[in-house]
Amino acid sequence: MDELQRIWKRHQYVARASTAFIYGILVSIAMNFFWTPGKIYSSGITGLAQLLETLTRNQGLFHPSTALLLFMLNIPLFLLAWLQIGHRFTLFTFLAVVFSSIMIKLLKPITLTTDPIICAIFGAAINGFGTGLALKNGISTGGLDIIGLTLRKKTGKSIGTINMCFNAFIVLAAGAVYGWPYAFYSALGLIVNARVMDMVYTRQQKMQVMIVTNKPRSVVDCIQSHMRRGITIVHGAEGAYRHDKKTILFTVISRYEQHDLKAAMEESDPYAFVSIAENVQIMGRFYEPEP
Incomplete structure (x- = not known):
């Protein structure tokens, strides 16, 4: 190693x-x-x-x-x-x-x-x-x-x-x-x-990610193993079509990490619904690697 x-x-x-x-x-x-x-x-x-x-x-x-x-x-x-x-x-x-x-x-x-x-x-x-x-x-x-x-x-x-x-x-x-x-x-x-x-240089461009999944623990673990990002978990969501229980996850990534997010989702829950909003403004702490 x-x-x-x-x-x-x-x-x-x-x-x-x-x-x-x-x-x-x-x-x-x-x-x-x-x-x-x-x-x-x-x-x-x-x-x-x-x-x-x-x-x-x-x-x-x-x-x-x-x-x-x-x-x-x-x-x-x-x-x-x-x-x-x-x-x-x-x-x-x-x-x-x-x-x-x-x-x-x-x-x-x-x-x-x-x-x-x-x-x-x-x-x-x-x-x-x-x-x-x-x-x-x-x-x-x-x-x-x-x-x-x-x-x-x-x-x-x-x-x-x-x-x-x-x-x-x-x-x-x-x-x-x-x-x-x-x-x-x-x-x-x-x-x-x-x-x-x-x-x-896309590292400074922030993107808000919303994930609707029925495998929240797997998704959270996989995202955090691919990148250093905090995630907010909202339980108790409901799908309008089948009325099945869902969990909503929110996080913010840089555009540079978009490929890592895609790999994490394919690994943890390829059927999850993922929505990405570009050019968001951040107030508060957002981890950026040391130069």
Whole structure:
């Protein structure tokens, strides 16, 4: 058993390191093939690195590249993650940022098009896919993710407002530097990036599940063996057709766990009635695995 656990842990490490490398390639493609030719700014720390590179380009002073700025801006956030989140999380976040910086530097810009709308949409879609893939495999891409996870761990609250304000600053900077139409193009990119990331990273999407069954104990045991979820049991329900006694079970899962739920139901009661409501809001405790 110990040997299997070591093999599984080693497999996870290799998978996460590979994902960090893939993310680095994808963000470099987004940056060098689309954002830079189209004069589009990304979100978060990456967008800030782009902004600082633009502002220092014609000053005759030290002119660091976007790749170097991306790494430098993340250094204090690595320290924060190491102290507040976890060493393993910090290691893979560090790898993701390092691979991103290296690939952005090595992969030379290719101007496929300078159309800002195309560059905003395709750059954001590629970056959103890479970010979602990274998050799905349990690693962060650095930047505001670290601040968000730290704040959520300490207070239980998200930093949605801080994210929006920071990205609004990036959008306004794009307008001030390149012209106000580019502010709208960058805003379009942020929307596409968020939508694609949500499509790939489904762990944060909550779903309410209602199960009507006559085998409640079997269903409860099987679900809880597949995933760590609390279940509310309502006894005394009655079927309207045959007037037989039923039990109703309520739980909330993430979209990421939908396959596990289906496997648990097929194993415990394949004839149960299961209703799933998407995009529910949660108040109270909802278990999320540590990064």
